[in-house]
Amino acid sequence: MISNRKIFITGGAGFIGSTLVGRLVEDNEIVIYDNFSRNALKDKPFHNHRNLKQIQGDVLDFDSLKQAMQGAEYVIHCAAIAGIDTVIKSPVTTMRVNMIGSANTLEVAASLHKCERVVCFSTSEVFGQYGFRSKELDSTVMGKVGETRWTYAVSKLAEEHLAISYHKEKGLRTTVVRPFNIYGPGQVGEGALRKFIQLALNDEPIEIHGDGTQIRAWCYVDDMVDGVLMALTHPNAVGESFNIGNSRAVTTIFGLANTVVRILRSRSQILFSRKDYADVELRVPSVEKSRKLLGFEAKVDLDEGILRTADFYRKYPSEHSLTIALTPRRPRQAHPEPSASGLHRSRGNLVG
Numbered sequence: 249m250i251s252n253r254k255i256f257i258t259g260g261a262g263f264i265g266s267t268l269v270g271r272l273v274e275d276n277e278i279v280i281y282d283n284f285s286r287n288a289l290k291d292k293p294f295h296n297h298r299n300l301k302q303i304q305g306d307v308l309d310f311d312s313l314k315q316a317m318q319g320a321e322y323v324i325h326c327a328a329i330a331g332i333d334t335v336i337k338s339p340v341t342t343m344r345v346n347m348i349g350s351a352n353t354l355e356v357a358a359s360l361h362k363c364e365r366v367v368c369f370s371t372s373e374v375f376g377q378y379g380f381r382s383k384e385l386d387s388t389v390m391g392k393v394g395e396t397r398w399t400y401a402v403s404k405l406a407e408e409h410l411a412i413s414y415h416k417e418k419g420l421r422t423t424v425v426r427p428f429n430i431y432g433p434g435q436v437g438e439g440a441l442r443k444f445i446q447l448a449l450n451d452e453p454i455e456i457h458g459d460g461t462q463i464r465a466w467c468y469v470d471d472m473v474d475g476v477l478m479a480l481t482h483p484n485a486v487g488e489s490f491n492i493g494n495s496r497a498v499t500t501i502f503g504l505a506n507t508v509v510r511i512l513r514s515r516s517q518i519l520f521s522r523k524d525y526a527d528v529e530l531r532v533p534s535v536e537k538s539r540k541l542l543g544f545e546a547k548v549d550l551d552e553g554i555l556r557t558a559d560f561y562r563k564y565p566s567e568h569s570l571t572i573a574l575t576p577r578r579p580r581q582a583h584p585e586p587s588a589s590g591l592h593r594s595r596g597n598l599v600g
């Protein structure tokens with residue numbers, strides 16, 4: 249485990265960033281830089297830790313970012329616009345934050361006196377609508393122009409190319425991680441599993457967009473953090489991209505909803521509504537490269553991860569009730585049918 253280092257985390261108040269803070273803060277000096285458009289950190293017991301400094305700032309503000317990052321030995325760049333609802337509402341901000349914010353972060357990191365490593369967050373979305381056992385060197389897919397969802401993947405792909413190019417051209421020790429559908433305690437944005445769990449705990453109907461056959465691999469956040477820390481410290485990681493996911497925790501969305509209901513002994517009904525956006529139908533990673541080069545192995549299976557996540561939302565029901573508020577009670581239905589009001593509800597993010 250890394251210790252006695254100064255670690256700078258953009259987006260450190262977010263879901264994954266704040267989980268990383270929890271793992272590192274006892275033994276390191278942590279600076280988080282976040283505009284606090286989301287804030288999972290405030291619920292964490294360590295949010296006032298003596299080793300943690302919180303700076304409110306925007307990654308689009310180069311000068312402020314530069315000032316904040318001074319003295320950092322390790323940089324973890326989590327800040328981004330993520331979550332399909334947010335992306336579809338604000339594609340311009342998505343592209344600006346994810347591309348220009350990442351360019352700023354890399355440029356400042358390259359100017360630091362001693363920067364041991366920069367870890368950048370890409371996404372499994374770069375594999376497009378169908379990805380089975382996707383490997384890091386498989387071709388990436390950008391989707392058609394004008395389909396707003398793909399602005400996220402394109403912006404993340406630009407970040408990824410830039411990160412690897414900074415290594416090749418300027419010798420900056422960069423590494424890229426591609427998370428595959430991360431879930432767990434404290435998820436703040438959209439998130440299908442978070443939403444299903446919260447609804448199931450309240451015996452509220454669980455709504456699935458489309459016929460529920462979309463396939464995903466679900467990775468518990470502690471496993472993701474393990475992968476990031478390996479990417480941060482392992483000598484083999486420099487100049488490389490890594491899939492981080494749980495290739496054993498694979499299920500359809502309908503299967504996922506049923507699993508949540510079964511494990512939490514919920515009385516929630518499962519309903520279907522029209523899907524009005526481009527979606528990823530199949531996404532399962534190959535984690536062979538992460539296993540071989542980093543020694544990464546996801547450890548938390550889906551049932552256990554759901555139980556641990558549910559414990560968190562039982563403990564903090566009100567602070568995290570946004571998604572429930574977005575899903576009104578409606579007549580129940582057993583079969584997929586179009587729903588006009590579905591156009592206005594949260595999509596329950598399957599972005600990853």
Ligand SMILES: NC(=O)c1ccc[n+]([C@@H]2O[C@H](COP(=O)([O-])OP(=O)(O)OC[C@H]3O[C@@H](n4cnc5c(N)ncnc54)[C@H](O)[C@@H]3O)[C@@H](O)[C@H]2O)c1
Nearest residue numbers: 259261262263264282283285286306307327328369430600
């Ligand atoms: N959670 C997943 O399943 C998943 C999957 C693939 C990729 N990722 C990537 O992992 C990273 C972390 O994801 P997360 O789930 O923790 O997301 P999150 O939304 O919880 O965290 C992102 C953080 O960035 C901050 N932020 C947004 N815009 C900013 C700006 N302009 N300046 C400074 N801070 C800003 C937000 O306030 C938030 O705290 C992101 O880069 C995301 O794209 C996540």
